[in-house]
Amino acid sequence: MKSNWDSCPMCGCIKIKRVKKTLTFNTKKGKVKVPNLEFYECDSCKEQFFGEKANNKN
Numbered sequence: 304m305k306s307n308w309d310s311c312p313m314c315g316c317i318k319i320k321r322v323k324k325t326l327t328f329n330t331k332k333g334k335v336k337v338p339n340l341e342f343y344e345c346d347s348c349k350e351q352f353f354g355e356k357a358n359n360k361n
């Protein structure tokens with residue numbers, strides 16, 4: 304499982320930082336708000352990406 308990003312998949316920048324924010328996702332069931340979600344953000348292009356795929360339904 305890939306949990307760390309060495310470089311940004313979008314721009315190749317290595318300034319990847321781990322952040323914790325509240326995100327809102329649009330799903331089939333409507334908007335789902337996820338508080339304190341940890342993900343990675345590129346310091347250069349501000350692209351947000353996740354270290355692991357969150358396909359689990361809990």
Ligand SMILES: [Zn+2]
Nearest residue numbers: 311314345348
């Ligand atoms: Zn980037």
